[in-house]
Structure formats: structure tokens, C-alpha cells
Amino acid sequence: MKKVLILFAHPRLEQSKINKALIEAAAQVSDIKIHDLYELYPDFNVDLESEKSLLQEHDVVVWHHPFYWYSCPPLLKQWIDIVLEYNWAYGPKGDALEGKVALNVLTAGGTRPVYCTDGKNRYSVVEFLRPFEQTARLCGMTYLPPFAIMGTHKVDKAAMAEYQNQYISLLNALKNEELDAGKCQGYEFINDIESINTKTQ
Amino acid sequence: MSGSFLFQAVIYLSAAVVCVPLAKRFGLSSVLGYLLAGILIGPYLLGFIGEEGEDILHFAEFGVVMMLFLIGLEIEPKNFWKMRKSILGMGGMQVALTMVLITAILTVFDVDWKAALAIGMAFALSSTAIVLQTLKEKGLMNTVYGGASFSVLLFQDIAVIPMLALMPLLASGEAPVSDHAHHSFLEDLPIGFQTLAVLLSVVVVVLAGRYVCVPLLRLIALTRLRELFSAGALLIVMAVAYLMEMVGLSPALGAFLGGVVLANSEFKHELESNLEPFKGLLLGLFFIAVGASINFNVIAQSPLTVTGGVLGVMILKTIVLFIVGKFFKIKTDQNLLFSMGLGQIGEFAFVLLSFANQLSIIDQNLLDLLLVLTAISMTLSPILGIANERLILPRVGTKEAEEKPMDTIEERNKVIIVGFGHFGSTAGRFLRANGVDATILDHDSNRVDLLRRMGFEVYYGDATREDLLESAGANEANILISAIDDPDASINMVKMIKKHFPHLELMVRAKSRVDAYQLVNLGVNHVYRESLDTSVKLASDVLHMMGRRKYTLHRQAQNFIKYDEASMRKLAEKSLYTDEYIAKVREEIAQQEALLKQDLKAPEIIEDDNLWDSDQMRRDLGSR
Numbered sequence: 001m002k003k004v005l006i007l008f009a010h011p012r013l014e015q016s017k018i019n020k021a022l023i024e025a026a027a028q029v030s031d032i033k034i035h036d037l038y039e040l041y042p043d044f045n046v047d048l049e050s051e052k053s054l055l056q057e058h059d060v061v062v063w064h065h066p067f068y069w070y071s072c073p074p075l076l077k078q079w080i081d082i083v084l085e086y087n088w089a090y091g092p093k094g095d096a097l098e099g100k101v102a103l104n105v106l107t108a109g110g111t112r113p114v115y116c117t118d119g120k121n122r123y124s125v126v127e128f129l130r131p132f133e134q135t136a137r138l139c140g141m142t143y144l145p146p147f148a149i150m151g152t153h154k155v156d157k158a159a160m161a162e163y164q165n166q167y168i169s170l171l172n173a174l175k176n177e178e179l180d181a182g183k184c185q186g187y188e189f190i191n192d193i194e195s196i197n198t199k200t201q
Numbered sequence: 202m203s204g205s206f207l208f209q210a211v212i213y214l215s216a217a218v219v220c221v222p223l224a225k226r227f228g229l230s231s232v233l234g235y236l237l238a239g240i241l242i243g244p245y246l247l248g249f250i251g252e253e254g255e256d257i258l259h260f261a262e263f264g265v266v267m268m269l270f271l272i273g274l275e276i277e278p279k280n281f282w283k284m285r286k287s288i289l290g291m292g293g294m295q296v297a298l299t300m301v302l303i304t305a306i307l308t309v310f311d312v313d314w315k316a317a318l319a320i321g322m323a324f325a326l327s328s329t330a331i332v333l334q335t336l337k338e339k340g341l342m343n344t345v346y347g348g349a350s351f352s353v354l355l356f357q358d359i360a361v362i363p364m365l366a367l368m369p370l371l372a373s374g375e376a377p378v379s380d381h382a383h384h385s386f387l388e389d390l391p392i393g394f395q396t397l398a399v400l401l402s403v404v405v406v407v408l409a410g411r412y413v414c415v416p417l418l419r420l421i422a423l424t425r426l427r428e429l430f431s432a433g434a435l436l437i438v439m440a441v442a443y444l445m446e447m448v449g450l451s452p453a454l455g456a457f458l459g460g461v462v463l464a465n466s467e468f469k470h471e472l473e474s475n476l477e478p479f480k481g482l483l484l485g486l487f488f489i490a491v492g493a494s495i496n497f498n499v500i501a502q503s504p505l506t507v508t509g510g511v512l513g514v515m516i517l518k519t520i521v522l523f524i525v526g527k528f529f530k531i532k533t534d535q536n537l538l539f540s541m542g543l544g545q546i547g548e549f550a551f552v553l554l555s556f557a558n559q560l561s562i563i564d565q566n567l568l569d570l571l572l573v574l575t576a577i578s579m580t581l582s583p584i585l586g587i588a589n590e591r592l593i594l595p596r597v598g599t600k601e602a603e604e605k606p607m608d609t610i611e612e613r614n615k616v617i618i619v620g621f622g623h624f625g626s627t628a629g630r631f632l633r634a635n636g637v638d639a640t641i642l643d644h645d646s647n648r649v650d651l652l653r654r655m656g657f658e659v660y661y662g663d664a665t666r667e668d669l670l671e672s673a674g675a676n677e678a679n680i681l682i683s684a685i686d687d688p689d690a691s692i693n694m695v696k697m698i699k700k701h702f703p704h705l706e707l708m709v710r711a712k713s714r715v716d717a718y719q720l721v722n723l724g725v726n727h728v729y730r731e732s733l734d735t736s737v738k739l740a741s742d743v744l745h746m747m748g749r750r751k752y753t754l755h756r757q758a759q760n761f762i763k764y765d766e767a768s769m770r771k772l773a774e775k776s777l778y779t780d781e782y783i784a785k786v787r788e789e790i791a792q793q794e795a796l797l798k799q800d801l802k803a804p805e806i807i808e809d810d811n812l813w814d815s816d817q818m819r820r821d822l823g824s825r
Contacts, residue, residue, distance in 0.1 A: 042755035
């Protein structure tokens with residue numbers, strides 16, 4: 001069984017229905033560590049040592065965050081800047097994260113169609129996530145496609161429950177090593193895979 | 202014309218009050234002013250003082266003692282140790298060369314070699330009083346020239362001891378007269394015991410300084426009587442001087458040693474500011490006495506000998522000093538200042554020559570002449586200094602103020618913290634954790650003691666006094682943190698600093714809003730209400746316990762503080778118009794009311810903002 005760490009970054013969880021629901025769902029899955037960054041470091045003073053040892057205890061790193069301005073909220077970037085140290089996470093002697101798995105779980109207001117060459121955002125979500133992908137690669141981690149919830153402004157109650165189930169499936173699959181790079185091959189979003197996407201399409 | 206004590210005091214003081222400002226007015230040093238005052242009131246011009254000038258001279262030598270104590274205070278032992286090479290090297294070379302040359306020349310002029318040697322020794326010394334006073338007045342102690350001068354003078358002061366010891370040996374077998382000025386019980390002891398006693402007294406000074414003076418000063422400090430502290434300071438200096446005189450050492454040197462011992466103590470600045478006025482007055486008196494002692498009869502009788510003697514000695518001394526300076530690689534401009542500055546004959550010549558006279562090494566006529574030479578050279582010295590500065594140095598290319606970095610005298614800190622209780626110490630600890638060492642002043646001697654044992658550089662003293670702040674380096678510092686607990690004391694200090702040290706950036710702790718208003722109205726830009734951040738932090742932790750998110754609370758707390766600061770400044774202006782006589786409690790309540798009203802007017806500060814709020818977007822999308 002793999003140990004999963006959710007690094008959750010939301011500056012105003014009070015206002016986000018979807019993320020509250022997702023975190024609630026994740027909390028139901030056993031043996032999942034939810035690490036609420038904005039609650040832990042309201043002053044952005046990320047504790048390097050405790051974050052490093054936390055990373056070492058886990059096998060899967062989930063960057064869970066709203067998709068703000070085509071990226072993550074600043075505290076998650078702060079976390080990356082501080083914690084992924086040279087010669088620890090990367091560099092000639094940096095092998096602490098080698099072999100671990102990383103992925104983004106994100107919620108975006110825009111719908112999927114606006115994130116393409118012809119849409120108003122001109123690039124796909126996966127393209128916008130290149131910095132995360134490369135960060136994981138540089139640290140020797142396997143980067144999986146994102147779990148993305150698009151068009152969150154239009155999510156209704158039923159859809160919300162569906163997304164909660166999908167998140168639970170994802171976390172269980174990660175925990176039980178049911179997902180690897182090969183299985184994700186060809187999927188843009190990890191929630192396109194049938195085993196995760198329980199919704200009948 | 203001696204008259205009463207009061208009459209004499211009036212004469213001396215008025216001479217000083219008239220002559221010194223005049224001298225200053227013409228850009229001359231105060232030393233010259235005093236010397237001229239002495240000549241003016243002396244027996245040969247106005248005749249207000251006569252023979253008693255000699256006694257005055259002896260009494261006023263105590264000014265020199267006090268000055269050396271103060272100089273000692275400025276020198277921490279470790280710095281003193283660093284200077285050992287220049288003290289021994291430069292000082293030794295200067296004294297030896299000058300002594301040998303003067304003795305040789307005098308022997309050529311048919312003076313008995315014993316008298317020649319006695320004169321050589323006396324004339325080798327320069328005037329610590331004049332040189333150091335001038336250096337301090339011009340703030341040149343930290344220059345190369347200042348350091349070199351100080352080293353040489355210190356060596357000379359030390360050299361006085363063996364010189365005094367040598368004199369009786371020159372007295373050609375005649376038993377030393379028993380009533381001479383420097384009789385001490387040591388002389389009856391065999392030479393081995395003498396050395397031992399000398400060493401022992403040095404040890405006594407060091408130990409007493411550490412284990413008697415500091416606890417004593419602490420006790421005195423507890424009484425909070427300022428005049429008692431002055432008394433204690435005077436007592437220390439006088440006791441050291443007395444001890445030294447008893448064992449036959451130079452009181453000035455003993456005082457210097459005592460100063461060095463106390464340089465590391467927390468009372469350093471307090472001692473300085475208490476003794477400074479005494480030292481100034483006594484030194485002034487000393488210079489007046491020197492001026493008054495110039496015997497114009499001798500000058501009238503043999504003007505050529507006097508002129509030749511003065512010029513000869515001063516030129517010789519200057520040349521020797523210049524060679525010493527060259528040898529120790531002092532740059533020409535600094536070397537000129539150095540060698541011309543120390544070219545005079547010093548006050549110790551009075552002592553040594555009188556002693557030699559008592560031992561019948563030199564006769565009365567010769568003594569009169571020599572004393573005149575000494576006094577005139579001391580008077581000429583400041584004048585020569587001015588000539589040097591204005592006429593010679595500009596041609597050499599002067600860099601008088603070239604600072605020598607800190608290896609001679611301790612560096613002054615750029616930050617001063619006043620008050621080292623819970624507020625000041627937290628600030629000080631954080632500064633120190635970031636490599637900024639502040640000069641710390643506190644008026645609680647028990648706390649000072651504790652903190653010093655913990656390795657903080659803390660000084661005892663009442664920082665609402667201008668002189669104490671000055672000796673703590675307020676002129677050189679950039680920032681002063683007032684962490685004083687007592688709001689009134691803090692406000693008094695702020696007023697004083699605004700007046701005397703306007704360059705200081707003030708960071709002031711305020712206890713209440715009303716204090717803060719007062720500080721803001723005094724023009725303080727950085728006012729820190731001690732309870733503001735903490736109470737907001739507490740309230741935001743309460744909200745967190747009630748389920749609010751920390752980051753949101755963090756932002757709101759910061760906004761609240763920002764808003765509260767702004768409203769504080771706004772209300773501070775209004776508080777200007779409140780009646781001064783309203784009781785403080787009533788004013789607090791009135792301010793509280795004004796504040797709450799202000800809060801009502803600006804509710805949006807506390808209310809949620811629209812950041813990261815998707816409701817708005819959701820509504821907009823829904824309405825489409």
C-alpha cells in the first residue's frame with residue numbers, strides 16, 4: 001500500500017463549495033494525509049524540515065489547489081520554492097523524491113472547451129501544468145495526468161457528489177497502486193480513465 | 202591680594218568665563234584660553250593671584266588624574282593590549298632619544314651631567330593634558346595621529362615612575378630630603394620589596410575595581426540619588442590616586458589603570474558623564490595655574506636664554522617625534538600633526554624638576570628658568586598647532602580626519618536601546634540574533650548586573666539625561682529605540698532627543714493610545730503600542746478556535762492593525778485640542794469612545810473583501 005499526501009492550498013476555503021466537498025470526501029478515505037497549507041502557514045513561513053520529513057514518509061504527492069490564473073495559489077508555489085531543495089530533491093545528490101508519484105488535483109472555473117487552441121484560454125490545462133510536470137520530472141518523480149474539475153461555477157449538487165466519488169476512487173487507486181504511467185497513457189485527465197470516472201457517459 | 206576663598210574663586214571663574222569663549226571665538230583651543238587667562242590674572246599682569254599659584258598648580262594636577270581616569274574608561278583592556286606595540290615602540294623610542302639628545306647637548310653647554318640628565322628626563326615628557334584635551338575637543342582620538350599621540354603620552358606617563366625613582370640616585374650620595382613632595386613609605390624598603398609593593402598595588406587596583414567599585418556603584422545606583430553617584434565616582438578616582446601616591450606611583454597612571462578596569466563595567470557611561478564636568482573644571486584650573494606661574498622676571502632678565510631654550514627644546518622634540526613617526530610609517534600629514542602636537546614640555550616637568558631641586562641636583566635659579574621654559578612651551582604649543590594646521594598642512598595635503606578603523610578604540614554601535622525590560626530585551630535579542638549589537642542603557646542596576654552576566658553589553662544610566670546619551674554615542678548612532686516602561690520618562694527623553702540629537706531616528710514604545718498620541722504629536726514617526734499586535738493575535742486565535750480559517754484571520758488581523766494605526770494618527774491630531782488638565786483616565790475613556798465611533802464609520806475594514814470569492818462569478822454566470 002502506498003502512502004498518499006495531499007498538499008492542499010486554498011487561500012479562502014470558506015468560499016469554495018467544491019473544494020470543501022472534495023476535502024470532506026478525501027477525509028473519508030483511510031490512511032490519507034491531508035496537509036492544509038494555508039491553515040498551517042498563514043504567514044507563508046513554510047517549515048522546511050517538517051515538510052521534508054513529511055515528504056519522505058509518503059509515496060504519492062497530490063498538489064490539490066484551485067487553478068488561479070493558469071497556476072496554483074502562491075503558498076503552494078512558496079512550498080515548492082522552499083521545500084524542493086537543491087541536492088535534496090534535485091541536483092547531483094538530490095534523490096529524496098526519486099520514484100515517488102506526483103499529480104495535480106485542480107478546480108477551474110472555466111469549462112474544458114475554453115482550454116484549447118481555439119478556446120479563449122488558447123492552451124490546454126495540461127499545457128499550463130508543464131511547470132509542475134517538469135518539477136516532478138526533475139525530482140525523479142513519476143508525473144501523472146491531472147485530476148481536473150472544470151467549470152466549477154456551474155457544478156450542481158448531483159455533480160458535486162459525483163466529483164466526491166471520483167476523488168475517493170482516485171485516492172484509493174493511488175493508495176493501492178492501481179495507477180501507473182502506463183495505465184494513464186493516452187488520457188488527458190486522470191479522471192477520464194473509466195475506473196475513476198464512475199459517471200455513466 | 203589673596204583675599205577670601207570666594208574672592209579667588211570669582212577671579213578664576215571669571216577669567217575662565219571671559220578668556221575661553223574669546224579663544225574659542227577666534228578658533229583657538231580652550232587650552233590656550235585658559236593659559237592666557239592664567240597669564241592675565243597672574244602676578245605679572247593684573248596680579249590677582251600671587252605665589253599661591255604654585256599650590257593651585259599642585260591641586261589642579263588632579264584634573265590630569267581625572268582626565269587619565271576618563272581616558273582609561275574609553276579603553277577596554279583588549280584594545281589596550283592591541284596597542285602595546287605602539288605604546289612601547291613609539292613611546293620608548295621617543296623618550297629615550299629625546300632624553301639622550303637633551304642630556305648630551307646640555308653637557309656640551311657645560312651643565313653638570315647629573316643636572317643634564319634630570320633635565321633631559323623632565324623635558325622628554327610632553328603634556329598629556331594639553332594634547333589629549335585638544336584631541337578630544339576636535340574629535341581626533343580615532344585618527345592615526347590621535348592614536349600615535351595617545352600611545353606616546355601613555356608611555357611617558359608610565360616612564361615618570363622610574364624617572365622619579367632614578368632621581369635620588371643622581372643626588373650624589375646626599376641623603377634624600379625627607380619632606381619632598383613624593384615621599385612614600387616605599388623608599389624605606391629594600392628594592393625587592395619596592396617592586397613587589399608596586400606590583401601588589403596594581404593588583405589591588407584591578408581587583409578593587411572589579412570586586413569593590415562595581416558592587417559599590419550598584420548600591421549607590423539603587424538609592425537613585427544622582428549626587429551620590431557623583432560622590433562615588435569622585436571617591437573612586439581619589440582613592441586610586443591616593444593609593445598610588447602612597448606607594449610612590451604616579452596618581453595619573455593609577456587613575457588610568459582604574460579607568461581601564463572599569464571600562465568593561467556597566468557604569469562606564471554613567472561615570473563618564475558624572476566626572477566630565479569635574480575634569481573640565483580642574484583641567485581648566487590647571488592650565489590657568491600654568492599660565493599664572495610663568496615668571497616674567499626670568500624672561501626679562503635673560504630673554505635670549507629663554508627664547509633660545511624654548512625654541513631649542515621644542516624644535517628638538519619635534520624633530521625626534523617626526524623621526525619616530527617616520528620610523529613607524531605614519532603619513533607625512535599625520536606625522537606633522539603628531540610631532541608638532543607633542544613638541545611641548547609637559548606638566549610632569551613641574552613635578553620632576555621641583556623634585557630634582559629638592560634633591561639639590563639643580564639650583565633655584567636654574568629651576569626658575571626651566572619652569573618658565575616649560576610653561577612657555579605649553580602656552581606656545583596650541584598656537585603652534587594652529588599655525589601648523591593653517592600654514593603648513595595645506596601645503597602637505599592634509600587628511601586630518603582620516604579615520605583609523607576601530608583597532609584602537611572600541612567601535613560605537615549604531616543602534617541604542619534605552620530600557621531593557623521585557624520589551625527592550627525582546628527587541629535587543631532579535632537584533633542580536635540578526636547580528637546587530639546595540640548599545641543598551643537601563644536604569645535598573647540589578648537588571649543591568651544580571652544582563653551583563655548573560656553577556657549583553659548593557660550600561661547603567663538614566664537615559665533621559667543628555668550627557669549620558671552623548672557618552673553612549675548618541676552623536677554617532679543612527680537609531681535609538683526607546684523601550685522605557687514609564688511613559689512620562691519616555692516622552693521626556695523624546696523631547697530631549699528631538700532637541701539635542703535631531704539626527705536620531707526614534708523608534709518608541711508606547712504603553713497606551715494616549716501616550717501614542719503624544720508621541721505622534723511630538724513628531725515621532727515610529728510609534729509602537731506594546732499591546733496592539735499581541736491583543737489582535739489573541740483575538741484572531743480565538744476566532745480560529747471558533748472555526749475560522751487561519752489565513753483569512755491572518756490577513757484580517759493585519760488589515761485591522763493597519764486601520765488601527767491610521768485611526769490612531771487621525772485621533773492623535775484631535776487629541777491636541779483636548780484640555781491638558783483632564784485627568785488621564787477620563788481622557789482614555791474619551792479616546793476609547795472616539796475610537797469606537799471611528800470603527801462604526803469604517804466597517805468595510807473588518808468585513809470580507811471579494812478576493813477569491815467565486816459567488817460573484819457564479820451569480821454573473823447564472824444571470825446570463
